[in-house]
Amino acid sequence: MGPGADASADATQAGEAEGDASQAAGQAGAAEAPAAAEDEAGTDTTPADGGEQPEAGSASEAGGPEPDASADATQAGEAEGDASQAAGQAGAAEAPAAAEDEAGTDTAPADGGERPEAEAGSEAGAAADGAQEGGVSEAEAELAAQRELRARIERRKAERGGPVASGAGLSGTAADLLAAVRAVEGGAPATAYFDEAPAVPRRPDPVPAPAPVRAVAAPAPDREAAAETVDAVRAVLERGGAPGALAGQVVEVLGEAAGERLAEDPWQLLAVPGVRPEQADGFARALLGAACGPDDERRAAALVGWVLERAALRGHTAQDASAVRAALAERQVPDPDKAVQQAVESGVALVFQEGLEEAAEGGDDGEGAGEDVGPVTVLLGLDRYAMAEESLAEGLARLIRTCAPAEWEGTELVRAAGANGVVLHTGGEAARAEPAALVAGARARGVRALLAVHGADGIRRLGAGAGAVTVASLLDGSAGPGRDEDGAFALDLLVVLDAPQLDVETAAVLVESMPDGSRLVLGGDPGVLPSAGAGQVLGDLLAARVCPQVASRTPDPGPLGELVSGIGIGELNQVEAPGKEIVIVPVRDAGEAVHRAVQLVADSVPRAIGVPAGQTQVITVGHGGSAGTRALNAALKQRLNPGPGRFGGFDPGDRVAYAQGLGRTVTGTVVSAGADGLHLDCDGTATVVPRARVESAVRHGWALTAHQAAGARWPAVVVVLPGDAAQGLSRPWVYTAFGRGERHVSVVHGVDQALPRAVAEVPGEPRTTRLRGLLEGLLAGTE
Structure with missing residues (x-):
């Protein structure tokens, strides 16, 4: 008997738990310093763990693979991530987590549901790396492509010379915006404040796409000038009590004039992934002293941008203006309406109106006109x-x-x-x-x-x-x-x-x-x-x-195809699996979940299914927590490839996940390390990760999050669902996790009825x- 699977669209939780981002950094009384953002590729936040009742139909340990039962729970931080474990540790390489003792023991400890901190890691910050000497790196290629796109966009904006089309035009002035936001959301006609947008926007003349980026050699950077810029930024950071190790990230985000910009507007530190508002506030207080206040226009504009960036990490390209104002109020902004106005005036955010055309048409019909027309939604978005x-x-x-x-x-x-x-x-x-x-x-x-x-x-x-x-x-x-x-x-x-x-x-x-x-x-x-x-x-x-x-x-054929098809329509069905294609392993707590997952990968699946450990992928709810990717990878490394981690936390033979870019994580095996970086074998392709990128872009990869696993499949998959995963389960998430197995899926199940409930009732967070x-x-x- 196989488990009915549940599929939950965890996708949008991409930055939901902003994470440990910045644990410390000069908390001695001075300003609260921003922590170094640790861009964790594809981080899902792991919810707290708790015990669950087992699902019926578990396989016996002797006859087949240990049933593995539990769909990954929260992708919640899949995009923003662990950012910044501790500000003072920003420059040190992250050592591999020690393997948990229970991984190798027969008795799994009962955690009782310890609730880990939500952690998130931003794939967004992990740009692709260039492995080939003398050529343009993938990171440079992606940056060049983005610059080209933005250049074309700027040309379009200049050509358009009017409001943004299709009900998304810019308001005439920031004052009009403020009045409109208040009036429209209160039920007033939108046409009193916004010009009607054309029904069919004009398309500008096609702009040729850029030539292949790799065909053009990148100019050699001015190393001396770059070093001076980083030194200048480091001086400003340390003057404000922030860790100097953030200097490189600040320069990458703010550009060559980063030092001057940061000194003039300390809240621009919020543009660095992983830095939180309270840290930027502490940094600003240290730099500005009495001139720093909660109603500072620079703070308001930076916070609006930060709120919209967080929304983008959850998949949104725009946000309702009321939701932005509510988020600002939570950050003690005295006048959220004014903050929105200032953000629009300064160009930090654009304003759009959804449903404007329908409202305008309804308003011209005389008595009773517009009664059936839905409200106009005012949205804010990043350029x-x-x-x-x-x-x-x-x-x-x-x-x-x-x-x-x-x-x-x-x-x-x-x-x-x-x-x-x-x-x-x-x-x-x-x-x-x-x-x-x-x-x-x-x-x-x-x-x-x-x-x-x-x-x-x-x-x-x-x-x-x-x-x-x-x-x-x-x-x-x-x-x-x-x-x-x-x-x-x-x-x-x-x-x-x-x-x-x-x-x-x-x-x-x-x-x-x-x-x-x-x-x-x-x-x-x-x-x-x-x-x-x-x-x-x-x-x-x-x-x-x-x-x-x-x-x-x-x-899709076979028991796995039947299981996943049912999940897709909201049904977690019992599926006959005579060849042990689906196995459920009930567990009580996160400690037992880790123990069972290691046992499945190392012993049960190879013995009963014939799939070696190297071809079995573990998928879990997130990176942090008692049964997140860190805990599982530590336990799996101890069992499958123990070693001191002499290459920045990695040993030859370690299985790793390398975040080449946003949403592009590849798995590989560590071969060696040298002055140029960490050498990987990614499915037969030799890849070199530069030393500067190893800490932020490479993680152990025996266990992945569902977002990292999307787009790939393995002969066997072990899905780990500890009790604390229940709150993050959704149909798309379960559908994705259970659908990664080609021949076999084990579910380490500790979420009891939360799994079928998520499949039936949780369609995923709308974007x-x-x-x-x-x-x-x-x-x-x-x-």
Whole structure:
């Protein structure tokens, strides 16, 4: 008997627990110093642990693998993370956690549900590293691509010269904004304060996409000037009681004039990942003395930006103005309305109105007009996400409008792709064969077609014959067909699988790179966790219904396919598993959960299922806590590869997770270390992580969070659900975690009825985005 699985969209919890970010830093009485942000790739916050009643149907220890039962609970901090364990330790390498004693013992200690601190680690800060000497690093490539995107966005803003389209225009003045926010939310007509937005926004002329980044050598940095800048910032930090080790991060965020900017506005320290408002306040008090106050305009603007950044870590591209004001009030801002006004005046935030057009139309009908029109929602957002969503919407509309329909014979997907510029394809793992067949058929017709996936594991699952590339390698120019003379991909058809993992910024760059008249097919499973970054691209496109949608009728086979399919529709069913494909292991507490997980990976699964420990992946609720990735990895290392951790906490043979960028975590094995960094073998690809990046971007990888595991699969998976995981479970999270196993899933189960309840009743945290409204406005009347 197998467990009914539960699938919860943990995605958005990406920065929900801001984490240990900054435990200390000069707390002696002086200012509270910001702690060094430790960018933990893909951190989920781990909830506190508690014992649970076992679920019926557990496998016996003797006959088969120890049933493993529990769906990961909270992805809550999957994006913001551990930031800053202790300010004073900012420069020291993080030593590996000591393996827990219970890992090797037969009796599991009863924790009684110790509640760990919520921890989060920001994948967002872990930019891809460049492993190849003499070339442009992946981090530089990503930064260059982002700079190019922002440059194009700025050109669009200049061309637009008016309010942002599709009901999202900027208010005329900050004073009008303040009046409108109060009046609209109180039920007053929006047209008294905002100009009506055009029904169909004008699309600016296409801007050529950047040439392949890797083709251009990066200029050699001025090391002396860089060192002087870091020294200047360090002096300012230490004068304010903050750890000097933060200097490098501050320079990275604030630029060459970071020292002067920080001295003039100490609250800009909040832009550094992991720094919390109370720490920035303490730093400001130390620098400004009596001139520092809670109503300082600089503080208000910085806090608005901080609130919106935190929202982005949970997946939101915008926030309701009332939610922003409430968050400011919690931070003792005396006048949240005025703070919002100041943030808009200073350009920290943009303001948009959702539902403005409907309100305006209703207001012109005379008596009774507008009664059925919903309220206008005033949203605040950061420029980078607002412009990315607009760029993405315009690019998708361009592809839809410029495609010349063609009659392609074949399956429903083939016919739809031939007749339309943008097509959506949904389905599970088995359904991936359909878009792969579409690409193969298109190539046979002489069409320039390419298949792109989220990560390298997606290429493995498709097989070498599919000729697939990763989205990251396609964008940086290291793989794919290259670009034409206009800077666009030399393609007629691009099929992107794992589309739920596309954040809005990546999707915008991808679509901007598509030439006019080309075709784009986005495929994926809408039931999995959404992207680690901001936005929900596939979900918004499905909801907007502006292009054909083809749902696969090919189910995933076997007991695992049946289990995951049930979770997708909100049902945790009992599934017959005669080959021990699904096993439940009931546990009482987190200590026992760790012990059982180690026993499953090291003994039970290899013996009963025939899957070696190196091909079994543990998935748990978060990084912190008694049964988070740290505790599990420490115990697994002690059992599978004990050692002193002589390479910055790692030994040859250690399994690791390397965060190449936001939402892109790869697993590998430590080979050696040298002056250039840590040498890894990532599925046969030699990778070198620079020494400066090891601490923030590499973790032990026997255990991962569900967000880190999304987009990949393993022969066997052990899902660990201690009692404290119950509060973070959702259907997408469970669906994602249980769906990572190809042959076997063990569930270490300590959450009792919280698992079926989450599958049936918790659809995941909704994300606030603008893409759907923008698309509907741009394509109004388009069939």
